[in-house]
Amino acid sequence: MTEKIVPLTDLQIASKAKMLPIWEIAKNAGIPEEAIEPYGRFKGKIDVTKLPKKATNGKVVLVTAISPTPAGEGKSTVTVGLSDALTRLGEKTIVALREPSLGPVMGMKGGATGGGYAQVLPMEEINLHFNGDIHAITTANNALSALIDNHLHRGNDLKIDPRRITWKRVLDMNDRALRNITIGLGGPAQGVPREDGFDITVASEIMAIFCLATDLDDLKERIARIVVGYTYDKEAITVRDLGAQGALTLLLKEAFKPNLVQTMEGTPALIHGGPFANIAHGCNSLIATNTARSLADIVVTEAGFGSDLGAEKFMNIKARHGGFSPDAVVIVTTVRALKMNGGILKENLSEENTEALVLGLPNLERHIHIIKEFGIEPIVALNRFVTDSQAELDVILTWCKENNIAVALTNVWEEGGQGGIALGKEVISQLNRTKNFAHLYNVNDTVENKVKTIAERVYGANEVIYTDKALKDLAEINRYGWDVLPICIAKTQYSFSDDPKLLGSPKGFPITVREIIPKLGAGFLVCLTGDIMTMPGLPKHPAALNMDVDKDGNAMGLI
Template identity: 80%
Template sequence: MTEKVVPLTDLEIASKATMKAIWEIAEKAGIPEEAVEPYGRFKAKIDVSKLPRDSANGKVVLVTAISPTPAGEGKSTVTVGLADALSKLGKKTMIALREPSLGPVMGMKGGATGGGYAQVLPMEEINLHFNGDIHAITTANNALSALIDNHLHQGNALQIDPRRITWKRVLDMNDRALRNITIGLGGPTQGVPRQDGFDITVASEIMAIFCLAISLDDLKERISRIVIGYTYSKEAVTVSDLGVQGALALLLKEAFKPNLVQTIEGTPALIHGGPFANIAHGCNSLIATNTARSLADIVVTEAGFGSDLGAEKFMNIKARQGGFAPNAVVLVATVRALKMHGGVPKGKLAGENVEAVMNGMENLAKHIETILAFGVKPVVALNRFITDSPAELEAIMEWCKTNKVRIALTDVWEHGGEGGVALAQEVLSLLNEPNNFAPLYRVEQSVSDKVGSIVQKVYGGSGVVFTDQALKNLQEIEKNGWDMLPICMAKTQYSFSDNPKLIGRPEGFAITVREIIPKLGAGFLVCLTGDIMTMPGLPKTPAALNMDIDSEGNAIGLM
């Protein structure tokens, strides 16, 4: 009887990999020694002020995906494997990724460093605290909260209405018990009592600013524009009114430097910033992306969740503010996820079901339409799982061929860069073609028109319903002249609609916007839809239950 071979876990694969010293990776990327600030042997901060003043001309490849399911799509894995494949083909390539948040790592999603033989390393350190950037952002955010409450306690010279403070504290963990709290209890010496709450750090405006600022001066200026609340006469109060933007920027000084690491195959990777795509704009820092563009010929980056969330915001917010266009888009899909969109429960995905795959193709088709709407051509990365049958794979390949959609079967989890060569070749052919990239709306349009454009062109919905609260917010936004900003939709990642149960390609639905929050520092308006939460909760069985550490300090159960 043949003994069944149990595949290695991502952590086991990562722990067996031989890493190069970070100096070698920096040299490969063309980063001079004086710009490298090592954090141990295998991680470093990059002082961009000491880099050559080359133009950021590297071509950008954006990796996105179909609507996520519990079956998994492997977007980060494909991102890493594609970059390794491009390197194998002799292209000077860098990766630009987001930093993992401890909320998903300890909760349900797990780590964010790729998987199998397409990972960035050191995997466990990146997933757990990394170089402290998210903690610095947490500290800056909560320092502002402390300074606001101290201002109230010390006489409230700005006449801030404690009932109208919109700034919340944050924590880099899913903790539903902190969504709504009361602070300042215990008498006059303990502060001014008021209602408050916590968001997760990656939903903070500080995080969004961190990822969109292009310099320390820009970082400080953006922080100064943050609206923290309103006075008794309903006038907006900003950080500049408190005069603390310099102190907050100072707390972020070291964190603002991009982090250099490597893939298993030695491709340089910058991992920096980590806003959620279902709450914030879902892209790594602009300074890291532009740094990679100045060092490499091709930059492979990703945006969170599906093209309706991260990619839409990459196009309408990040690329617009960054002044560049994505040169190609990779759309990741799996047989397993398509079967779920075709109506198969998670527990029954192992068996062959070509009919369900084809039923689920409507979800892939809509994501392709969305990317094309931005004037960019996609290539589908069919991320192979061991349970996929040849008939299921062939059905997807044939559909793409019939519909004139580029596609490549991708097997980077098992084979690393070698398993992504076919995808890399498709991407290279796209990079040689011109595109007509343009955001979907003009910022000068009305807020309702901009939201309607996203709902109809990206989600395939019929229209938008604004609640009374949202209409009240909109009136305030227009009165203050804040309406000429891009839109950041906060929506469930599981559906094109605001109902996570409507998978596949729902039609005829309306999106309900329940609240609109101005984020002047980030430079966008957040529209909260459905029951989306800015502080998630942990699942019934958190991933943390599988984690441990041995007597030698090695991580256990981290993916």
């Protein structure tokens, strides 16, 4: 009887990998010794002020995906595998990724550092606390909350209306019980009673600012612009009014330095910042991307969830703020995800079903259309899973070729960079072509027109509905002159619509904006749609319940 071979987990594969000391990774990336600050042997921070100047910046490859499903598409895995493939092809490459949030790590998603033989290392340390950046952001956010409540307690010279404080506390964990709370109870010595609530740290405006600031001065100025609430006369109160921008920047100064780690094959990796794409703008820090561009010839980076969320915000927010555009875009798709968009349940995905696959292809087609709207011809990365049949793979490969879409079959989970060579060659070919990138809207257009443009050209909606609350918010935004900011729509990741159950490629549906939140420090307006929450909850069986640590301190169950 043949013994069944149990495949290694991502954590087991990572634990067997041989890592280079961080100073060797820094040297290979062109980072001088005085610019690297080691955090142990295999992690470090980069002092960007000590980096040499380069005449030209590297080209940017953005990796996005089709609409995510519980089956998993492996976008981060492909991103890491592609960077290793480009390194194998002789290109000086750096991969730039977001930091994992403990909320999804302990919740549904588990680890977020790639998978198989296409991972960034040290995997467990990156997934658990890393170099303390998210804790610093949490502390800065909550320090501001403490200063606001102390101001109320000490006489409230600014006449802040406790009923109109918009700043919330944060926690880097999915904890639905903290969404709405009451604070200051217990008598005069305990502060001023008021309603409050918690967001998850990655939804904090501090996180968004952290990821869009270009240097410490810019970071401080953006923090100063944060609106924390309104007076009894309904005038905006900012951090500058409280005089707290210096202290908050001080709390963030070390965290603001980009983190250097490595892929399993030794490609330098910058992991820094981590806003969600469904409730924030979903991209790693601009300073990390610019640092990578200053060091490498090619920078591979990703944006959260599908192209309707992360990629759209990368183009219209991050690239706009950063003054650059992607030179190539990769859309990750899988047989499994397309079958789910074709109506197949997760438990039936291992069964061959080309009919469902064909029904799911319009989802891929829509994501291709979205990238083309920005003037870029995308490349489809068909991420192979062991359950995929050749007939199913051929359906996607044939469809792409018939529609003149560049496509490459990838197998980086199993083969590492070698499994991404075909994709790497397609990317290099795309980088040598002329592109006609353009943002979808002019920031000086009205808020309504900007939202309508995204809803129609990206989502496929035919109508935008504003609740009474949203219309009131819009009037205030127009009154203050904040209407000239880019738009960040908070929407479910599972559908082009604001209904997570409407899969595939729906068209002609309404999008309902229920609230508009000005984020002056970040430099955009957040439009909340559907029932999207800025503090997620844990699933019925959290990933945390599968985790443990052995007697030697080794992590277990972190996948």
